[in-house]
Amino acid sequence: MVKQNIKESIIQSAQTTFQKHGFKKTTMDEIAYAARKGKSTLYYYFESKEEVFQAVVEKEVMHLRDKIQKAISKTDSAREKLQVYIFTRMDGFQDFGNFYDALKDDYLADLVFIEKMRQQYDKNEIETITSIIKEGVLNKEFKNMNAALTAKTIVIAMKGLEFPVLQEKSKNVFKKEITDLLNILFYGICS
Amino acid sequence: MVKQNIKESIIQSAQTTFQKHGFKKTTMDEIAYAARKGKSTLYYYFESKEEVFQAVVEKEVMHLRDKIQKAISKTDSAREKLQVYIFTRMDGFQDFGNFYDALKDDYLADLVFIEKMRQQYDKNEIETITSIIKEGVLNKEFKNMNAALTAKTIVIAMKGLEFPVLQEKSKNVFKKEITDLLNILFYGICS
DNA sequence: AGCAGACTAAAAAACAAAAATAGTCGAATA
């Protein structure tokens, strides 16, 4: 097994343990045991517990990003892209044990790197949406507008959805909410 | 001084003390001292510390509600009403030391009555917005739609704004964000 | 290079003693 594979397997073990107990209550020994390595070995691959956690979160973010990209690539209109983006992102957010906890948990809130990741994720999200909107503006699907500003607004609205979505487990409940949001987003309420 | 006035003055003292130290760190003695009464006197007017706090929060909510109503009453179109509603509510939210803390603080999150108030406030907010929208639909300002569902969506979007708005102290920064949100809300992004 | 066992320093948990505080009650006051 090459170096990368081992690192990967450690991340995987860490992922399941973090998922079980959260960041704080997961010990390095536990992760090491799950990965069938000595604890010191973890420090050969990672500098700290935080770094391990960061790797886990990054993996999850990457996963969601891929999922979204895949879903988007199947569409052709910008309108569809936006729709699929929001649905996939809100949907995928539910699986996000660690990532979401990282954003929510008080203890973690203090950690600098979490805040950085949050911002980075937001930034990435805004960028992606911006480019979708720009595309839509170019091919006249959308009216002419400040794409970046609009993207920001959309992200804000999605944040409002995060909490209610994570409360209700059923996937069907929030579908309605998102559908409605999209309707307004596309057509507004003025006649 | 009649009973109601004393009760009111206690609430006022409590308001400033809660504002200073939050719910947990404010003592009944402190409130009593500020109100120039003995602690036991507070228990003549209120059953518990929680009840005092509840009274304070209710007062603040009432105040915001009045402010909003006053602002709305000066407008005539539904479109304006909605605009003014959202601006006033987001603006007033900033002054909301206690109420917002009540919604945010971990310790308080557990208290049942806070959750109830939150829900009640949400419900009221949705109702108000619903009726504005209905009015707009009637006089053809807005297209025909499910007013309640739309109101819910608007509230969700506002929740997304709450956090960023409360972070930045300057009133001008968030004006832009709200303006943009309103633009989308009214006209959508599709051409 | 990759790994682990023994180690340390720092943090967290457990416990106990002391202090602060929510809430009660009977008596005083006005």
Added chain:
DNA sequence: TATTCGACTATTTTTGTTTTTTAGTCTGCT
């Protein structure tokens, strides 16, 4: 009779101390 307060108690919080756990290091083995 309606209000007020001082003295009291039971419960929490805080504080200080000890013990345990845990992140991270170091040395050396393979």
